[in-house]
Amino acid sequence: MIKDKPKRENSLTIKNKNNLTTAFLNLLKVKDYDDISVIDLCQEAGVPRATFYNHYIDKYDFTRDCLIRLQRRVSPAVKVHTVDEYYCIIMNNLLDYLTEYKQIFTRINEINGAVISYELQKVFSHDILRLLNHLEDKWVTLDVPAELVAEFYAGGIVSMCRWWVSHQCTYTKEELLRYGAFMVDKGRAFARLE
Numbered sequence: 001m002i003k004d005k006p007k008r009e010n011s012l013t014i015k016n017k018n019n020l021t022t023a024f025l026n027l028l029k030v031k032d033y034d035d036i037s038v039i040d041l042c043q044e045a046g047v048p049r050a051t052f053y054n055h056y057i058d059k060y061d062f063t064r065d066c067l068i069r070l071q072r073r074v075s076p077a078v079k080v081h082t083v084d085e086y087y088c089i090i091m092n093n094l095l096d097y098l099t100e101y102k103q104i105f106t107r108i109n110e111i112n113g114a115v116i117s118y119e120l121q122k123v124f125s126h127d128i129l130r131l132l133n134h135l136e137d138k139w140v141t142l143d144v145p146a147e148l149v150a151e152f153y154a155g156g157i158v159s160m161c162r163w164w165v166s167h168q169c170t171y172t173k174e175e176l177l178r179y180g181a182f183m184v185d186k187g188r189a190f191a192r193l194e
Helices: 011-030 038-045 049-055 059-074 083-100 102-138 146-166 173-186
Strands: 140-142 191-193
Touching: 011 038, 011 049, 011 059, 011 102, 038 049, 038 059, 049 059, 059 083, 059 102, 083 102, 083 146, 083 173, 102 146, 146 173
Parallel strands: none
Antiparallel strands: 140 191
16 A cells, blocks of 8 residues: 655645634634634634635644644754754744734733643654754763653743743843853753763
């Protein structure tokens, strides 16, 4: 049996997903996450429900896809060689994104921050774990299991950003990046180069 190759998204699919994402962000400005339905999303986006269900199982599947797309947007565009590099780049890019959509993320954080944060942490943890597995194949030995390191960093990224948004950006982006880099540097004892 021949396996089907994954389909590349055509321009209409990309346009529909972008419209749904924009609609989702607009709805989050005025509605709680739990109160947003697939019908609301489709009406706001101008996308038929059948099209939505061609791509997603339900609203939660759609939300996961939005977070994966966010992760791709903020992930390092360059090859990184350490988790520290990844952390610094992703924090910088994520803080830029949060600043751009501050009103929406403030509302998400107030209403359903735990749900969104949990899903976003899973996305980042998966990405960091992939990086760690690649590094272990090359030259790094971890003193702590890779999945725990990934959870630690992903949790730190999401928690610091969530705290920053909920405290009306008390510190500048540059201060937060500097403090984060300092804390990461002081906690680097779990890995060593061979």
